[in-house]
Amino acid sequence: MVPTEQIRFTRKNIAKTFGSASESYDVSARLQRFSGKHLMPWLPEQDDLTVLDLGSGTGFFTDLLASKYQRVIGLDIATQMLRFAQANRNESITWVEGDAHHIPLQDNSIDLIYSNLVIQWFNPLDNAVKEILRVLKPGGMFIFTTLVDGTLHELKSSWRQVDDDQHVIDFKTATQLNDVFSKQSCQLVEQKCQDIVLEYQNVIHLARELKGLGANHLANKKNRGLSGKAKWFKMTEHYQDFLEPSGIYPATYRLFSGLVVKT
Ligand SMILES: C[S@@+](CC[C@H](N)C(=O)[O-])C[C@H]1O[C@@H](n2cnc3c(N)ncnc32)[C@H](O)[C@@H]1O
Numbered sequence: 001m002v003p004t005e006q007i008r009f010t011r012k013n014i015a016k017t018f019g020s021a022s023e024s025y026d027v028s029a030r031l032q033r034f035s036g037k038h039l040m041p042w043l044p045e046q047d048d049l050t051v052l053d054l055g056s057g058t059g060f061f062t063d064l065l066a067s068k069y070q071r072v073i074g075l076d077i078a079t080q081m082l083r084f085a086q087a088n089r090n091e092s093i094t095w096v097e098g099d100a101h102h103i104p105l106q107d108n109s110i111d112l113i114y115s116n117l118v119i120q121w122f123n124p125l126d127n128a129v130k131e132i133l134r135v136l137k138p139g140g141m142f143i144f145t146t147l148v149d150g151t152l153h154e155l156k157s158s159w160r161q162v163d164d165d166q167h168v169i170d171f172k173t174a175t176q177l178n179d180v181f182s183k184q185s186c187q188l189v190e191q192k193c194q195d196i197v198l199e200y201q202n203v204i205h206l207a208r209e210l211k212g213l214g215a216n217h218l219a220n221k222k223n224r225g226l227s228g229k230a231k232w233f234k235m236t237e238h239y240q241d242f243l244e245p246s247g248i249y250p251a252t253y254r255l256f257s258g259l260v261v262k263t
Pocket of ligand 1: 015055059060076099
């Protein structure tokens with residue numbers, strides 16, 4: 001069990017890191033674009049719906065949802081992300097600052113919740129799922145993508161050869177995700193899992209992209225300074241084991257997509 005104070009600190013930390021990435025986010029969001037579009041075929045055709053984009057980030061997909069549905073809300077924990085979204089996206093969208101663990105919306109008020117690459121930050125996930133189901137109308141849909149275990153395995157294994165610290169977030173397994181939904185009043189009616197391998201010119205390019213996405217909040221603070229640099233250099237040497245003949249560095253993202261219906 002993670003102490004409440006620690007959880008609060010981590011969420012504040014997540015909000016801050018994503019917030020500071022708001023300006024650079026859209027240029028380094030290759031994975032997000034792919035995964036978000038991947039969910040489109042699951043969107044209901046009916047347009048008279050109230051839709052929530054949970055963890056809306058810069059609002060790229062909130063905008064797409066607003067072109068399809070009548071009432072769209074974008075909710076995010078990071079103030080700067082919301083500011084960016086408000087300034088750049090469709091004026092009909094309602095922007096709400098809030099935490100997915102305490103969604104500031106009424107019970108049974110939402111027809112569809114869309115969430116692209118967000119729930120991997122939720123802790124504990126089952127509390128956030130309870131909130132998602134509370135605000136959904138009966139029969140309402142939650143469609144999402146997330147990353148699962150196996151993600152960034154090249155980076156994890158390269159670091160493992162240098163030290164025992166945690167450098168990459170622990171992702172849930174697909175089985176753990178199924179377990180979370182099986183214990184709540186809902187059904188995971190569709191699911192897909194696939195590996196997306198992105199290519200990088202070097203490890204610095206990968207680290208920059210992870211930073212641009214605000215995904216670096218677990219970066220180990222102990223590794224700052226000279227010894228940190230030496231360790232980083234060693235890790236990049238080990239990463240060369242994965243180098244492709246073309247000289248490209250691969251990074252694997254294991255993408256899980258799900259369609260949940262509230263029962
Ligand atoms: C990887 S970004 C994805 C943004 C957007 N869904 C997209 O596809 O471009 C994750 C977003 O989730 C937000 N987030 C993380 N934890 C959250 C929480 N507990 N409640 C609400 N938003 C959260 C972050 O601030 C960030 O904007």
